[in-house]
Amino acid sequence: MDGPQPTSRSGGVVATLALAGTVAAVMQTLVTPLIADLPQILHTTSSNATWVITVTLLSAAVCVPVAGRLGDLLGKRKMLLASCVPLLAGSVVCALTSSVGMMIVGRGLQGMGMGVVPLGISLLRDLLPPEKLSSSIALVSASMGIGGGLGLPIAAAVAEYASWRALFWGSAVLAALIAVMIWSFIPNVPAAAKGQRFDLAGALGLGVGLVCLLLAISKGGDWGWGSGSTLGLFAAAVVVLLVWGFWELRTRDPLIDLRTTARPRVLLTNAASVLIGVGMYAQMLIVPQLLQFPKATGYGLGQSMLAMGLWMAPAGLVMMVVSPFGGKLTNARGPKFTLVSGSLVIAAGYALSMALMGSTWGLLIVTVVISGGVGLAYGAMPALIMSAVPVSETAAANGFNTLMRSLGTSIGAAVIGVVLSQMTVTMGGFTFASEEGFRTGLLIGGGVALLAAAVAATIPGVARSAAAQDGEAENAVTAEPAAKA
Template identity: 75%
Template sequence: MDAPQPSARAGGVIATLAFAGTAAALMQTLVTPLIAELPRLLHTSASNAAWVITVTLLVGAVCVPVSGRLGDMFGKRRIILACCVPLLVGSVVCALSSSVIPMIVGRGLQGMGMGMVPLGIALLRDTVPAERLSSSIALVSASMGIGGGLGLPIAAAVAQYASWRVLFWGAAVLAVAIAVLVHFLIPDVPTGSAKGQRFDGLGSIGLAIGLVCLLLAVSKGSDWGWGSGTTLGLLAAAVVVLVAWGLWELRTRDPLIDLRTTARPRVLLTNIASVFVGFGMYASMLVMPQLLQLPSATGYGLGQSLLASGLWMAPGGLMMMFVSPLGGKLTDAKGPKFTLISGVLVIAVGYGLSLPLMGSAWGLMLAAIVANSGVGLAYGAMPALIMSAVPLSETAAANGFNSLMRSLGTSIGSAVIGVVLSQMTVSMGGFKIASESGFRTALLVGCGVSLVAALIAAAIPAVRAATAGGGKPGRGGGDGVASAPGEVPAPGAAALDA
């Protein structure tokens, strides 16, 4: 593998990959301002229109780990460029759509672009000097949260002052810009030891079926009924298929995801913590905008428009961008485990602040800033922990699986918070809306989940690097770099766990 690029060129690499991650994450919140209007715009029912959002989640969840494996096999830069194609085509299809079917197809194609985020994180390990590795990983990893946080006000402004189709034409322009920047600024790093391995097609199909069953049940359970035959059948199918998939992955020679590596305590506990961090992040993104938009006549709503509520939440998204490089420096000084614990504790503090401050827009903005600062720290630490414990040949696939765990956490968080708010309601004007106690309960759940994430993160074992050729083990009190037998840690890998 080539040595990491000089610092001057590394700046362009970091900026490009952070931009790509932010743009990919924007696709998730792109249609949020249109939710109420989609049935009218697409001449369909509300339940059919909901698939415009659900399909992006499903396709993204399936494609992220597959893209990671393909990146390890054929080159991460090449697969990032490949991800730009469905992102561009899907955006154009959506912009030209006047009915629900092509819109769903286009949104599914956009979801394929989510594979750029873990590929970008893994590519940093190959291209960035050691002294900049931790901060760059933190920034690119946090781009998922940054894009989600900034997407709502941007999309709301465009939808309010221009045609909704402009949103998708803008997404198409972003896809072209990403492809151009990646082509010219990202070096073509030779593929690692995964080159020449067989792609696990059967494993990809099994994972896709299992994830679709699981995420459909989680995301649509509140609509279909948690005790309905459809929901329970999908959950049962998910269990059966994913167990069979796991047995296949353990037996096949070149698995899609090496479950033996994933089962290492350092990787396993980081992935479990990622589920709780994803839950903690998304809970606030669901609760706070609703509090801002509910009519002030409720006594606890703040009566803000969609655009205004997005602008109140925007500083929280920007804070992730500012905090991420600081998280990288904290990782260099104390190790990613310390950064992860610190991040989830800060998220919990943000929820704690939101309870007494939920009566004002300024208070919710402050709470969002604090909580998102914690997200910036935590999101940057998780890939660093993963990459310190997996071989070079599995870097992108392992990051893809970690991104999947975060997405699973956001899906579970959406379902749980949705149940809380739907069960704790008050009647107003003939309609049932979530009550103040329902919102407080949801915020308490987010705080509790964040504290659980901190406990799981505290249990992540510290690992010292294997001494090779008289080298020294990882620094930082044992929070060192783990390498697979026969593997040399990646350039700059020691910086991940310093």
């Protein structure tokens, strides 16, 4: 495999990959400000309109691990460019349509482009010199959170002052820009797993299992958690994923090497990733509602959609600033320390929310602290993963880790949604989530963050390798993989 490219190209590589991840994440939150207007825009029911959001989650969950594995087999640059195609096509479809069916198709295509995040992270290992690797991985990994944080205020501003179609034309332009930058700045790297076959059966099995699981989680609140549809999907997910696991353990070139993911260092990192996803999303669901609820409730702050987005925008910027610092912390103390620290910072943010949730400035402080913790944690996860998997599996392993984060956000949305729907208050004939409901949701976020810190603290150190340049086993992002258990 080619060594790292000249340092003079590092800036363009990192900027391109970080922007690609941010743009893909922005498309996840693009329609959030339009949720209330979608039934009118698309001439459909509220129930049908929710599929515009759900389908993006489902397609991303299915395509991210597949894109990662294809990156290992065919070349990561090639798959990065391929991932830009559905991003661009989906944006154009959404911009041109007024029907719910085509909007769902377009949003599904946009979700397929989320593979750029794990592909970008794994490419950094191939292209950058060791001294720049940790901070660059941290920035590109955090682009998922950065995009989510910045996408909401930008989309709110565009939706309020321009046509909703401008959101999708803008995302189409960004997708085209990313493709041009990848073509210009990302050099070709030989495929790490060239010659191995693609596990089509494994991809189909994982896709079906994930769709059943995530559909049950995301729609359970609407359908009823005890309904036949929800329980049937959960049961189907268990059966399909068990069969999939049986297949993956026995096929020669699996989509995801479950023996590798079962290594304690990888397994515990992925478990912590799910918990961090829950912790991150709790405040993203609660704070916008607190900001926008009417002041007459006694706890709402009466902000407009645009004002709400602006109050939350600094959180995304803080994540961008904190991520490189997290890389330096990883170099100094190791990725495990950074992940534990990030989890504890998230928990501290939720603790602050108990005293500060009554003001806009207080909520700004809360979101900034939590986002700073997310930036630290997100940057540490790929470093832990890549120090424990073979080079030929880096993209697939990072794709699976990205999937775990997304699974965490889905679980967080479901759990907080149940809490807020059950703890309500009625005023003037309208039913709202109560102040106690919001407090309970925030406490859940903080508790899950503490649990993530506890799980991360049990992650074992990586085996010392001759390839570790600085003699620190914990800082082994560029080291050879640890010996098989």
